[in-house]
Amino acid sequence: MDGVIIIGAGLSGLSAALTLAEHGKRCILVSAQPSERAQSVLAEGGINAAADTMGEGDSTALHYEDTMKGGVYLADPNAVEGLTENAPMILKKLTELGVPFNISGGRPVLRNFGGQKKKRTAYAKSSTGKMIMSALTDAVRRYEAKGIVTRYPHHIFMGLIMSRKKCTGAVFRDSYSGKQLMFHGRVIVCCGGMNGFFPEKTTGTTANTGDVQAQLFALGTEFANLEMIQYHPTTIGISGKRCLVTEAARGEGGRLYIMRGGERWYFMEEKYPELKNLMPRDVVAREMFSVRRSADTEGEVMLDMTGLSAEVWQKRLPDLRCEIKEQLGIDPADVPVPVREGIHYFMGGIYVDEHHRTSVVGLYAAGECACQYHGANRLGGNSMLGAIYGGRTAAEDILGSKDTVQGGEPVITEQTAASVKLVREISDILSSALGIVRSEDEISAALVRLDGLRCGGGLDKARLSLARAMLMSALERRESRGAHFREDYSKPDEAMRRTLIARCKDGVTELYFRELPERRAQHEGKA
Amino acid sequence: MRVRLDIKRQRDAQSAPYLQSILYESGDENVTLASALGDIDAGGFKDTDGREVEPIIREQSCLQKKCGACAVVVDGRPALACGTRLRDFERKGYVNVGPLRKFPVIADLLVDRSVIFSQLTQLGIWAENALPCPENTDDIAYEASRCLQCGCCLEVCPNFCPGEKFFGMSAAAAASRLLEQLPPSERRELEKAYSRHFYSGCGKSLACRDICPAGIDTESLMVNSNAAAVWKFLGRRKHG
Ligand SMILES: Cc1cc2nc3c(=O)[nH]c(=O)nc-3n(C[C@H](O)[C@H](O)[C@H](O)COP(=O)(O)OP(=O)(O)OC[C@H]3O[C@@H](n4cnc5c(N)ncnc54)[C@H](O)[C@@H]3O)c2cc1C
Ligand code: SF4
Ligand code: SF4
Numbered sequence: 149m150d151g152v153i154i155i156g157a158g159l160s161g162l163s164a165a166l167t168l169a170e171h172g173k174r175c176i177l178v179s180a181q182p183s184e185r186a187q188s189v190l191a192e193g194g195i196n197a198a199a200d201t202m203g204e205g206d207s208t209a210l211h212y213e214d215t216m217k218g219g220v221y222l223a224d225p226n227a228v229e230g231l232t233e234n235a236p237m238i239l240k241k242l243t244e245l246g247v248p249f250n251i252s253g254g255r256p257v258l259r260n261f262g263g264q265k266k267k268r269t270a271y272a273k274s275s276t277g278k279m280i281m282s283a284l285t286d287a288v289r290r291y292e293a294k295g296i297v298t299r300y301p302h303h304i305f306m307g308l309i310m311s312r313k314k315c316t317g318a319v320f321r322d323s324y325s326g327k328q329l330m331f332h333g334r335v336i337v338c339c340g341g342m343n344g345f346f347p348e349k350t351t352g353t354t355a356n357t358g359d360v361q362a363q364l365f366a367l368g369t370e371f372a373n374l375e376m377i378q379y380h381p382t383t384i385g386i387s388g389k390r391c392l393v394t395e396a397a398r399g400e401g402g403r404l405y406i407m408r409g410g411e412r413w414y415f416m417e418e419k420y421p422e423l424k425n426l427m428p429r430d431v432v433a434r435e436m437f438s439v440r441r442s443a444d445t446e447g448e449v450m451l452d453m454t455g456l457s458a459e460v461w462q463k464r465l466p467d468l469r470c471e472i473k474e475q476l477g478i479d480p481a482d483v484p485v486p487v488r489e490g491i492h493y494f495m496g497g498i499y500v501d502e503h504h505r506t507s508v509v510g511l512y513a514a515g516e517c518a519c520q521y522h523g524a525n526r527l528g529g530n531s532m533l534g535a536i537y538g539g540r541t542a543a544e545d546i547l548g549s550k551d552t553v554q555g556g557e558p559v560i561t562e563q564t565a566a567s568v569k570l571v572r573e574i575s576d577i578l579s580s581a582l583g584i585v586r587s588e589d590e591i592s593a594a595l596v597r598l599d600g601l602r603c604g605g606g607l608d609k610a611r612l613s614l615a616r617a618m619l620m621s622a623l624e625r626r627e628s629r630g631a632h633f634r635e636d637y638s639k640p641d642e643a644m645r646r647t648l649i650a651r652c653k654d655g656v657t658e659l660y661f662r663e664l665p666e667r668r669a670q671h672e673g674k675a
Numbered sequence: 676m677r678v679r680l681d682i683k684r685q686r687d688a689q690s691a692p693y694l695q696s697i698l699y700e701s702g703d704e705n706v707t708l709a710s711a712l713g714d715i716d717a718g719g720f721k722d723t724d725g726r727e728v729e730p731i732i733r734e735q736s737c738l739q740k741k742c743g744a745c746a747v748v749v750d751g752r753p754a755l756a757c758g759t760r761l762r763d764f765e766r767k768g769y770v771n772v773g774p775l776r777k778f779p780v781i782a783d784l785l786v787d788r789s790v791i792f793s794q795l796t797q798l799g800i801w802a803e804n805a806l807p808c809p810e811n812t813d814d815i816a817y818e819a820s821r822c823l824q825c826g827c828c829l830e831v832c833p834n835f836c837p838g839e840k841f842f843g844m845s846a847a848a849a850a851s852r853l854l855e856q857l858p859p860s861e862r863r864e865l866e867k868a869y870s871r872h873f874y875s876g877c878g879k880s881l882a883c884r885d886i887c888p889a890g891i892d893t894e895s896l897m898v899n900s901n902a903a904a905v906w907k908f909l910g911r912r913k914h915g
């Protein structure tokens with residue numbers, strides 16, 4: 149046994165490694181690039197925890213409710229319970245690791261974020277992800293020096309080692325030398341979202357190719373809710389990608405409007421008097437989409453941040469202001485910024501239970517690649533939390549159980565290099581059908597186009613097959629829920645408030661619904 | 676927007692480097708070098724000698740200057756490809772692009788920067804115990820944690836040479852977070868390592884500050900860390 153194998157060194161991978169290492173358990177931390185390059189460093193706005201440092205009477209129960217409601221009750225209630233209960237402890241731990249949060253009087257300051265009625269989001273100006281990543285990377289380094297964690301930071305996933313349908317290890321390719329490496333042990337997949345399927349259309353990194361997911365899908369691993377793709381309402385187009393304007397901009401007072409009859413129409417404030425510009429992301433994105441299309445409006449939706457005080461810009465959002473100035477050549481403190489929706493997060497992904505076990509024994513998944521916590525829509529600030537808590541939970545499950553299976557044979561996907569042309573074609577097809585508003589006609593047309601694509605075998609075939617499963621899932625969920633809005637089934641259907649599983653069996657994709665777990669009575673503990 | 680990219684390429688670590696010139700055009704005035712290379716990867720480009728251009732091996736990730744992956748040498752100076760706007764070279768008509776020069780080339784623009792990370796382990800940049808929470812936001816720790824570990828500063832540093840005693844600004848930046856945050860009784864080892872691997876070798880030319888693509892105020896970090904690790908008796912300068 150070489151140790152626990154962690155694939156991915158972003159927040160979830162580092163959190164898993166740290167948890168294992170603190171218990172003296174050896175682990176192998178493999179990633180295509182070093183931690184400094186992981187998407188997690190891009191997170192801006194903050195991380196949620198009902199620490200109630202602002203004296204608003206917040207509680208973990210309210211955090212639970214907001215998370216479940218934001219996800220339109222499609223998340224596993226017991227998993228969300230664990231997440232929200234443990235959030236204050238995680239925030240405390242991060243503070244002890246030295247994350248330079250915005251602090252006042254020795255306690256983290258919390259800010260407003262979408263879909264939450266209380267100030268619950270701890271932040272480090274507008275670079276929270278980078279700050280947490282730096283501290284976690286340092287913390288894990290301590291165990292690298294002791295030989296408990298061994299890093300392989302330029303290594304690409306090639307396949308699993310399997311013994312009678314159980315996972316007993318993984319195979320990687322050193323992208324520098326081309327050499328193949330094999331490690332034996334249980335595996336935690338922490339490889340981020342499927343951004344690589346949407347080049348130029350996402351706020352994240354396309355270095356998260358989705359290739360690990362494609363290969364695991366081809367191997368028969370269950371995936372869940374693949375249709376649930378979050379569009380962030382406020383992004384700007386920059387060279388080669390969508391660039392996020394953090395929700396914190398609205399949390400700190402930014403307002404959305406569009407011109408109508410020569411006047412500014414603050415549509416969110418008019419339509420949603422309680423949470424206004426801070427409604428959950430799916431709602432804001434859909435409203436933006438619809439007001440832009442409305443006959444009586446003109447131009448783009450604008451984000452007006454001119455009312456933010458100099459202090460807010462300096463102490464809370466300095467990096468955002470620099471970024472907009474540089475990318476668009478305008479100062480958001482002086483003029484409103486045109487914004488559009490952009491792909492931002494994958495709520496669906498590898499199916500896991502509340503312990504982060506996948507459908508394959510010995511294989512775990514955590515972070516954005518796993519389907520956990522966010523249901524049909526993720527609340528801002530919950531994903532860093534979910535990544536850290538998820539990595540930790542997977543590690544704890546491993547610490548609490550024994551490796552029973554050993555040996556096995558590598559099952560390797562032929563590593564056909566991703567053809568940029570094919571990737572762009574897949575992206576165009578998926579985007580044509582998996583937008584903010586969807587319909588059977590569009591999805592069916594996309595499926596036909598996808599089937600017309602020519603590709604070789606190996607990895608390319610696996611990618612196509614996962615792309616196909618995304619479309620099939622969007623077709624199968626004949627209701628509207630959270631990020632999945634069907635104009636032909638525009639209401640939620642309680643009968644479909646179930647997890648939609650996609651699995652590839654003998655080369656054919658099958659879909660089935662699975663009941664959500666019942667919520668256990670509180671404090672009963674995990675099964 | 677139209678510019679000629681003169682790219683220094685190399686098939687693998689053993690092969691000899693060669694120059695390939697590609698005419699690149701884009702309707703996007705803001706197009707960056709990183710996006711241009713992405714377009715070239717998609718195929719259909721010929722070099723000025725009429726040969727098909729093979730994908731250019733390189734590293735990239737965030738495309739918004741936040742991860743340090745895409746550092747290359749542009750017209751002799753290190754820079755992030757995703758922060759390099761090609762319009763700045765339009766008037767001149769061409770731009771030279773090559774791999775960072777202080778690190779071994781793997782292929783094309785991809786270099787092995789492992790030394791940057793192994794130095795951090797050698798310096799011992801971590802805390803053994805829980806750090807105390809400060810009363811107010813710690814701006815020095817924030818600034819230090821922003822370092823991308825991209826290596827641009829090492830490229831221009833007159834004193835840095837991989838494998839030698841002096842570790843350069845990338846290591847010093849990371850160390851300065853903990854030199855700021857660790858209680859004095861717990862930072863002796865790090866102070867010693869910092870003095871040995873940074874302070875004693877730094878000529879304070881500040882070339883690192885001028886080149887840093889993240890705009891990190893390396894001078895303040897240095898002043899603060901030097902005060903903590905070396906000039907203890909002078910007291911520490913705090914950020915305003
Ligand atoms: C612009 C932006 C802003 C955000 N802001 C916030 C915020 O304010 N609050 C919040 O909670 N969330 C935010 N998020 C979301 C959040 O940052 C991510 O969901 C979270 O960080 C994901 O962490 P992760 O560990 O799952 O994956 P990542 O950090 O993406 O790491 C993935 C790892 O997998 C490795 N990997 C990928 N493919 C392979 C392969 N084939 N072989 C080997 N290794 C591989 C990568 O190298 C990397 O190390 C934001 C996201 C973006 C894009
Ligand atoms: S100090 Fe600046 S130039 Fe040097 S590694 Fe850090 S980010 Fe890069
Ligand atoms: S000040 Fe000069 S010698 Fe010192 S690290 Fe910076 S570039 Fe190198």
Ligand code: FES
Nearest residue numbers: 736737738743757
């Ligand atoms: S790709 Fe991240 S800095 Fe350029």
